[in-house]
Amino acid sequence: xxxxxxxxxxxxxxxxxxxxxxxxxAGVAALPDGARFALLDEVRxxxxxxxxxxPHGERDFGAINxxxxxxxxxxxxxxxxxxxxxxx
Numbered sequence: 001x002x003x004x005x006x007x008x009x010x011x012x013x014x015x016x017x018x019x020x021x022x023x024x025x026a027g028v029a030a031l032p033d034g035a036r037f038a039l040l041d042e043v044r045x046x047x048x049x050x051x052x053x054x055p056h057g058e059r060d061f062g063a064i065n066x067x068x069x070x071x072x073x074x075x076x077x078x079x080x081x082x083x084x085x086x087x088x
Contacts, residue, residue, distance in 0.1 A: 003059045006075045010059070013044050013080070020078045027084035028071070039066050043073050043082055 009020050028036060046062045053061060060075040063085070070085035 003057060005078075006059045009075060009078065009080055010046065010073070011044055013040050020080070023079060023081040025081070025083035025087045027087050028082050035067065039064070039071060040082070042066055042071075043080075046073070 013022055024036075028039065031039065042064050043062070046064060048062065049059050053063060058075075062073050064071045064073070071083065072085055072088055073080055073082045075081075
């Protein structure tokens, strides 16, 4: 059930319910609008879960290379945080 809830949250970043929240770190928030929305779309479409990055099968973490930078997302308690890797 947790993996499915995390998938719903991640895939619906642009249509969140009152039961979820998106947090952008300063580095992500500082991106120009177009780049920020493109990064959010990468997070929304992320499906590259493996035993290395998702050892518990909860689909709650991902790493994305975007425009020469590394970004992470982490889901915890119905909140998804999207950050540059150097902000982790």
